[in-house]
Amino acid sequence: MIAKGTGDLKKLDDASLKPMGWLKIADEVRPSAKQTFNYLAEQGIDLKVISGDNPVTVSNVAQRAGIKGAKDYVDMSQQTDNVDFTYLVQNYNIFGRVSPTQKRNLIKSYQKLGKTVGMTGDGVNDVLALKQSDCAIAVAGGNDASQSVADFVLLDANFDNMINILNEGRRVINNIERVASMYLNKTIYSIILAVIFIFVNLQYPFHLSQLTPATMLTVGIPSFFLALEPDFSRPTGRFMDNVLSIAAPAALSIVTYVIIFFHFYKVMHKCHLRIVQPWFHL
Numbered sequence: 001m002i003a004k005g006t007g008d009l010k011k012l013d014d015a016s017l018k019p020m021g022w023l024k025i026a027d028e029v030r031p032s033a034k035q036t037f038n039y040l041a042e043q044g045i046d047l048k049v050i051s052g053d054n055p056v057t058v059s060n061v062a063q064r065a066g067i068k069g070a071k072d073y074v075d076m077s078q079q080t081d082n083v084d085f086t087y088l089v090q091n092y093n094i095f096g097r098v099s100p101t102q103k104r105n106l107i108k109s110y111q112k113l114g115k116t117v118g119m120t121g122d123g124v125n126d127v128l129a130l131k132q133s134d135c136a137i138a139v140a141g142g143n144d145a146s147q148s149v150a151d152f153v154l155l156d157a158n159f160d161n162m163i164n165i166l167n168e169g170r171r172v173i174n175n176i177e178r179v180a181s182m183y184l185n186k187t188i189y190s191i192i193l194a195v196i197f198i199f200v201n202l203q204y205p206f207h208l209s210q211l212t213p214a215t216m217l218t219v220g221i222p223s224f225f226l227a228l229e230p231d232f233s234r235p236t237g238r239f240m241d242n243v244l245s246i247a248a249p250a251a252l253s254i255v256t257y258v259i260i261f262f263h264f265y266k267v268m269h270k271c272h273l274r275i276v277q278p279w280f281h282l
Helices: 033-042 055-064 085-091 100-112 124-132 144-149 161-199 208-226 239-270
Strands: 002-004 009-011 073-075 094-096 118-121 135-139 152-154
Touching: 033 161, 055 073, 055 094, 085 100, 100 124, 118 124, 124 135, 124 144, 135 144, 161 208, 161 239
Parallel strands: 073 094, 118 135, 135 152
Antiparallel strands: 002 009
């Protein structure tokens, strides 16, 4: 070790050096980060950290943030080009020294497992992974290239907003599912009745003037309020099954009621009984 003096250089022994202070350098973890990651994990979301930094550093930061499996990490700089990326994403959550191409390959391998992948990044080295992901989320203040390919940009650079993004997406999916069942119900029974009355050679039992207020009361107004309902439950991934399980029985019930009422009216008419004119047109 060389020390610079008043005009000459001299060699110093380690024993002659006296520490004057201790400087600690560490990545700061937001106070709410652990709570945010715990909430996402409880919702069934797999959290993985893919970074170009030293894997030991990444692992330590991830442990402080409360990410599951943070103690086990992979140094991607030590992996060959023929490494099994599918095995890595299935068994590890922390990746360090990851190149831009490796980031993309990790996400692609996770997608092959049938997963929907969201990627958050703010640098040029994240662009390939952001483009490969199903939902790209960039951080404001980062590189312009990452923001240009992102689907969402966190304007306040706060990862806690991911909870709001998740809940808003779930609210939209769940509300569309409920509203779609009402619209599909009307479509199903209208088609079935149209086919039936074509073959029986009779007039369609509904007037347009009757369908308009009925549709407004049973579909239009309810769908407006249902679309605003804050339903943040996890989607089941069975959109059509859930919609048809509600719409089909309701539509078949309406068809059955119309046929029964129509038959009842015809029977009463043949018996020459005086009855009130039905609400549908014969």
